[in-house]
Amino acid sequence: MTINKKILLAKRPKGLPDKDxxxxxxxxxxxPEKGEVLIRTLYVSVDPYMRGRMIDAPSYVPPYQLDDVxxxxxxxEIVESKSDQFEQGDIVLGSFGWQSYYTAKQDEVRKVDKDIAPISTYLGILGMTGLxxxxxxxxxxxxxxxETVVISGAAGAVGSVVGQIAKIKGARVVGIAGTDEKNQYLKEELHFDEAINYKTSTNLQEDIAKACPNGVDVYFDNVGGEISDAVHTNLNKYARISVCGAISSYNLKEEDIGPRIQTTLIKKSVLMQGFTVGDFANRLAEGSEALAKWLQDGKLKYEETIIDGFDNIPDAFLDLFEGNNIGKLLVKVDK
Amino acid sequence: MTINKKILLAKRPKGLPDKDxxxxxxxxxxxPEKGEVLIRTLYVSVDPYMRGRMIDAPSYVPPYQLDDVxxxxxxxEIVESKSDQFEQGDIVLGSFGWQSYYTAKQDEVRKVDKDIAPISTYLGILGMTGLxxxxxxxxxxxxxxxETVVISGAAGAVGSVVGQIAKIKGARVVGIAGTDEKNQYLKEELHFDEAINYKTSTNLQEDIAKACPNGVDVYFDNVGGEISDAVHTNLNKYARISVCGAISSYNLKEEDIGPRIQTTLIKKSVLMQGFTVGDFANRLAEGSEALAKWLQDGKLKYEETIIDGFDNIPDAFLDLFEGNNIGKLLVKVDK
Known part of the structure; x- marks a missing residue:
């Protein structure tokens, strides 16, 4: 008898999640019954937004329920198919999460093309991350x-793609990340124009100003908090802030307090917009095609950190908040 | 000899401006020389944004210099013309500010049409305020x-026009203001659907929720601060925040601190944009025509508070921060 291993939400965390x-x-x-397939999990994605789903509050995705996977x-990989749309051996993408097997209805998953790139990229640069x-x-x-584009969380899964697309579009790109190793990667491998280590900076606002002699036209924000406060003081007239994440706040036990933004937005006529990839659900094909083309043309690089072993998924997830990884963090599930 | 009375910036205020x-x-x-006109001031506008120009920091308009008008x-009214574009008796609009006479180059001012509406409206609903x-x-x-539109500073010069335009566009309109008298005016005269007194509310967030059973789709923000914090918790998915003013912060002696907005923007995919009317400089004619038409059709009402006497200009300006006035606040300069 094959056993399905699952990881459930046992307790809603306050602050940083832990073993409990x-x-x-x-x-x-x-x-599987008719129209269903049995899937053996190969890779699972761990993503910062999952922290948000662990609290019981309305958001763009419903919160996890206690004892839910x-x-x-x-x-x-499909190990048994009762659907005429899939065959055994097909590789499929879905949202089935942290479990070693999943029995899916055929419309819950989609087949991915193994020939374009390694399949793991469908959880990263060719998947939701890249989109x-x-x-x-x-x-x-x-x-x-x-124009000058500044990216926080620049060496992360999303940030590292943002910077490369900005370079493709002819912008000057400045990344903010938390280790010299990451910044070296951003400059040497991804050709960012500048990279700032916010952990060793003694005056982040000034260091951003130095790295952006013409000011900041676009700020792609993955982190929020004090790093973003420092970027906001360097915005140009008509700047745009794309608000993607606020990882600095996800594990706070108290309210996220800081300078209110209104006066900055008025003085510089700034646009600030929060989003999730779901807002572009009807245009995913456009994005996927562009990303695949750039990847095949060698214009986009990506880094993956792949942790081995199903049992290590929670630790891999917690690593996201340590800021140790470069690029996309995945767990490869053992056979 | 005719004397020009002027009011200069004597000292940059910290906190609320005072007599000093x-x-x-x-x-x-x-x-006036060739191409110039001599103007006798009839009305001057006092506006919250002028507080921002009293501090020495870059903004969308340059700061006032010490000892500047x-x-x-x-x-x-033109009392002497050396320009072939203007005649004695013409009424002109300009940015000459707090002085009883001004000698203008002909391209610094523009003639207004006395037949459309009382001339004072060119400083209000037909002027920068309405635009x-x-x-x-x-x-x-x-x-x-x-959709539901919420307006803070709703009984002010800008807010009262915003609410009426929102009604013209078929929205449900909820105003937030600081006295019952203002709210009575908003509901009875301007046909706002609801009006909330933030000063007597014991739970503003809840009162907004009650007044907006379908949530908030558009928030027109004139005030910032805690009132806006309370509105932000009631935003709908894909809400838009038009950030026009932050009067709650203009006289703060310390930094304006509150809940950071990023997580709210992400969770609801909210757009937040600061602006000033200057951003629309190439479309002012469109706006002026629409406003004049609505005014002539009786679809827009306006209230003016007119203070008499040049010497009362500073007090009128300070009144803006007391929140005592409804609609546009002007000073009529004595002959």
Whole structure:
């Protein structure tokens, strides 16, 4: 009998999630019925937004329920098909999350093309990560050639793609990240024009000003908090802020307090817009095609950090908040 | 010899401006030369944004210099013309501000049409005030029929126009103001659907929720601060915030601190945009025509508070921060 390993939400975290947040259980797999497929999980994605779903508050995705499997992007191989749309061996993408097997209705998953790029990229640069970067930068940030784009969380899964797309569009690109190793990667591998280490900076506002002698036209914000406060003081007239994430606040136990933004927005006629990739649901094909083309043309690079072993998923997730990884963080599920 | 009375910036205020902020001086008038006109001031406008120009920091308009005349919207009558574009008796609009006479180059002022409406309206509903409401609401807020529009500073010069335009566009309109008298005016005279007194509310967030059973789609923000914090918690998915003013912060001696907005913007995919009417400089004719038409059709009402006497200009300006006035606040300059 094949056993399905699952990781459930055991307890809603206050502050940083810990071992008590998660519960490992084993259940029997459910045999697929007509129109269904049985999937063996190959990779699962761990993403900062999942922290938001662990609290019981309305958001753009519904909160996790207690004792629910922690859902999220995952890739698997079809081991048994009762659907005429899939064959055994097909690789499929879905939101089945942190479990080693999943019995899906055929319309819950979609087949991915193994020939374009390694399949793991469908959880990263060719998946929601890349699409988030694509739409957030191009539809909200709208960088023009020669403008300056600043990205926080720049070495992360989304930020590293944003910077490269901004370079493709002819912008000057400045990344903010938390280690010299990340910044070296941004400059040497991804050709960012400048990179700032916010952890070693003694005056971030000034360091941003130095790295952006013509001011900041577009700010792609993954982090919020004091880093963003410092960027906001350097905005140009008619700047655009694409608000993608606020990882600095996700594990706060108290309210996220800081300078109110209104006066800055008025003085500089700034646009600030929050978004999630779901806002562009009817244009995902456009984004996917552009990303795949750039990837195939060698214009986009990506880095993946792949952790081995199903049991390590919670630790991999917690690593996101340590800021240790470069690029996309994935867990490869053992056979 | 005719004497020109002027009010200068004597000292940059910290906190609320007071008598020491202003200095009254008298100079001789300057005789107009070829291409110039001599204007006797009839009305001057006092506006919250002028507080921002009293501090020495870059903004969308340059700061006032010490011992400069406090510039701003003003209407006057031409008493002597050396320009072939103007005749004695013409009424002109300019930015000559707090002085009883002004010698203008002919391209610094424009003639207004006395037949459309009382001339004072060119400093209010037919002037920058009305245009600010028009563009801020329609270009940023973009209210759709049946949507809910919330306005802070709703009984002020801009807010009262915003609400009426939102009604013309078929929205449900909820105003926030600081006295029952103002709210009575908003509901009875301007046909706002609801009006909330933030000073007597014991739970503003809840009162807004009650007044907006379908949530808030558009927030036109004149005030910032805690009132706006309370509105932000009631925003709908895809809400738009038109950030026009932050009067709650203009006289703060310390930094304006409150809940950071990023998480709200992300969760609801909210757009927040600061603006000034100058951003729409190439479309002012469109706005002026629409406002004049609505005014002539009886679809727009306006209230003016007119203070008499040049010497009362600073007090009238300070009244703006007391929140005592309804509609546009002007000073009629004595002959």
């Amino acid at each position: 947040t998660f519960k490992f259980v084993e259940t029997e797999i459910i045999k 922690l859902g999220g992007g995952a890739l698997g 988030t970067a694509y739409f957030g930068l191009l539809d909200i940030g709208k960088p023009k050639e020669g | 902020t202003f200095k009254f001086v008298e100079t001789e008038i300057i005789k 406090l510039g701003g919207g003003a209407l006057g 600010t409401a028009y563009f801020g609401l329609l270009d940023i807020g973009k209210p759709k029929e049946g």
